[in-house]
Amino acid sequence: MLMTLTLTALVALTPLQQGDTDTTFAVPNGTRLQLQNMTGDVVIGTWDRHEVRVIAEHSRRTTIEVDLSGSVLRLRPRSSSGMGIGGVTDYRLTIPATMAVDVSGMSANVTITGSRAEVKVGTVSGDIRLTGGVGSINLTTIDGGITVRQAKGRMQLRTASDQIEIEDSEGDINAEAVSGDVRLRRVNGRQIEVQAVSGDVEFEGAIQPNGSYYFGTHSGDMIIAIPENANVMIRASSSMGDFTASFALPASEQASRRRQTFRLGNGSASMEVEVFSGDISLVRPSELRSRNRGEQ
Amino acid sequence: MNTPHDWTERLSSYLDGELAKPEQLDLEAHLETCATCRRALKDLRAIIAVAPEYQGEAPVNDLWPGIAGQIEASRTVAFPTPARIGLRWGWPARMAAAIGLMAIGAGGAWWVLGTARVDLSPEVATVRVPRDPNLMFLAGLAYHAAVADLQRTLDEGRDRLAPETMATIERSLAIIDQAITEAEAALAADPASPDPPNWIAANQRRKLDLLRRAAQAVAASHTES
Numbered sequence: 001m002l003m004t005l006t007l008t009a010l011v012a013l014t015p016l017q018q019g020d021t022d023t024t025f026a027v028p029n030g031t032r033l034q035l036q037n038m039t040g041d042v043v044i045g046t047w048d049r050h051e052v053r054v055i056a057e058h059s060r061r062t063t064i065e066v067d068l069s070g071s072v073l074r075l076r077p078r079s080s081s082g083m084g085i086g087g088v089t090d091y092r093l094t095i096p097a098t099m100a101v102d103v104s105g106m107s108a109n110v111t112i113t114g115s116r117a118e119v120k121v122g123t124v125s126g127d128i129r130l131t132g133g134v135g136s137i138n139l140t141t142i143d144g145g146i147t148v149r150q151a152k153g154r155m156q157l158r159t160a161s162d163q164i165e166i167e168d169s170e171g172d173i174n175a176e177a178v179s180g181d182v183r184l185r186r187v188n189g190r191q192i193e194v195q196a197v198s199g200d201v202e203f204e205g206a207i208q209p210n211g212s213y214y215f216g217t218h219s220g221d222m223i224i225a226i227p228e229n230a231n232v233m234i235r236a237s238s239s240m241g242d243f244t245a246s247f248a249l250p251a252s253e254q255a256s257r258r259r260q261t262f263r264l265g266n267g268s269a270s271m272e273v274e275v276f277s278g279d280i281s282l283v284r285p286s287e288l289r290s291r292n293r294g295e296q
Numbered sequence: 297m298n299t300p301h302d303w304t305e306r307l308s309s310y311l312d313g314e315l316a317k318p319e320q321l322d323l324e325a326h327l328e329t330c331a332t333c334r335r336a337l338k339d340l341r342a343i344i345a346v347a348p349e350y351q352g353e354a355p356v357n358d359l360w361p362g363i364a365g366q367i368e369a370s371r372t373v374a375f376p377t378p379a380r381i382g383l384r385w386g387w388p389a390r391m392a393a394a395i396g397l398m399a400i401g402a403g404g405a406w407w408v409l410g411t412a413r414v415d416l417s418p419e420v421a422t423v424r425v426p427r428d429p430n431l432m433f434l435a436g437l438a439y440h441a442a443v444a445d446l447q448r449t450l451d452e453g454r455d456r457l458a459p460e461t462m463a464t465i466e467r468s469l470a471i472i473d474q475a476i477t478e479a480e481a482a483l484a485a486d487p488a489s490p491d492p493p494n495w496i497a498a499n500q501r502r503k504l505d506l507l508r509r510a511a512q513a514v515a516a517s518h519t520e521s
């Protein structure tokens with residue numbers, strides 16, 4: 001089935017400022033949202049209806065092209081002259097909570113709240129803030145920060161300049177920053193991999209039996225919270241930095257100048273912590289939380 | 297006793313099915329406890345999975361559909377050395393191929409990968425792959441060629457990105473370069489250490505990834521205008 005809606009006709013039903021768009025339409029269950037917005041912010045909320053509401057602020061010369069083809073709903077601004085893809089457009093959307101989302105843009109802050117579906121966001125410049133998300137979660141920016149809360153699934157997050165924060169989330173996590181810090185708080189995942197170049201790395205979360213955890217930063221510092229009852233084999237490696245723990249560790253099974261291995265409990269989980277020139281600190285979760293409270 | 301470096305060296309043979317059964321079992325036991333080797337193995341598998349797909353076909357985009365179409369298809373990766381280099385078709389060659397594939401996304405280079413050779417068409421170089429112990433040479437060569445190609449794309453399109461974004465990209469690249477330099481210095485000071493090569497490789501991958509994303513952003517800006 002191919003259904004194309006042109007919003008210019010629908011917009012006339014709603015009194016708005018010149019050029020702006022406000023429309024609501026039904027979408028079949030299982031529809032995926034694909035939104036391209038080169039410049040302008042995108043704010044997406046959710047509701048439990050099979051409808052999409054699109055509010056967009058844009059110039060008079062721009063229309064919002066809505067194309068519902070098969071199971072994909074595509075939204076993109078279009079210049080009414082037919083040339084180019086329109087100017088700055090700010091979106092506020094309300095979508096079904098179970099609608100998968102795919103947003104791409106050049107200069108766009110993207111905020112998504114209440115999603116219970118897959119989320120993919122790719123921007124060049126702009127912050128990405130996600131509350132919710134289930135399944136595959138793929139968030140990428142070059143010049144911006146990434147914040148994820150209450151997500152469940154397989155997360156892949158990447159930025160160059162700013163920090164990545166993941167809180168109160170469950171699932172496999174792969175997060176990478178260049179100069180920004182990467183902070184994981186109250187996360188629960190079986191496979192977690194965090195890397196930075198000059199940013200710091202911070203982890204506080206569950207360590208699952210047979211889980212696999214990798215934390216690496218070249219010149220940043222690393223602070224890892226190890227729960228009291230953790231069963232984990234920790235392999236710490238620092239080419240030039242220091243290694244400290246705020247609690248008693250068993251004797252290292254592989255003590256060398258640069259590498260140490262500690263078995264906690266039955267050691268069923270595997271954790272590698274690597275820095276090149278930064279420092280590694282192992283602490284208890286309560287210490288990290290109180291330290292973070294002190295910083296706020 | 298095996299050092300971490302020994303294990304990494306064996307991954308290629310493992311994937312090629314060249315290890316004797318006891319060695320294979322040893323390696324598999326090691327993989328259960330070593331995230332670094334698991335990661336390396338995963339990377340190699342990904343490379344091997346991708347490389348055979350490129351049998352002289354046109355470049356395939358992997359991120360934003362339509363973006364790479366904005367880039368000159370004629371651009372090629374120039375090898376700075378004579379065209380024929382003897383190499384064994386081991387994982388470093390595949391790594392080199394994968395590095396080339398990274399370049400495809402933004403640079404439009406054509407890498408023709410067969411079972412026994414890597415061509416950089418249309419006119420640049422042919423790398424034949426018989427036996428040679430100097431496996432990493434091609435990877436290093438391909439890395440520098442890919443960086444140069446992507447950097448050129450970025451330089452040519454720098455006016456299309458916001459100055460703040462461009463500044464962020466350049467700052468990030470400088471941070472990565474600094475990390476590579478530090479690891480190279482550490483390797484020069486202690487060639488037997490297993491860690492510096494890992495840091496070098498990880499940061500080279502990050503640099504290529506960032507350059508590729510930046511080049512894609514340049515291409516996307518063509519679409520916008």
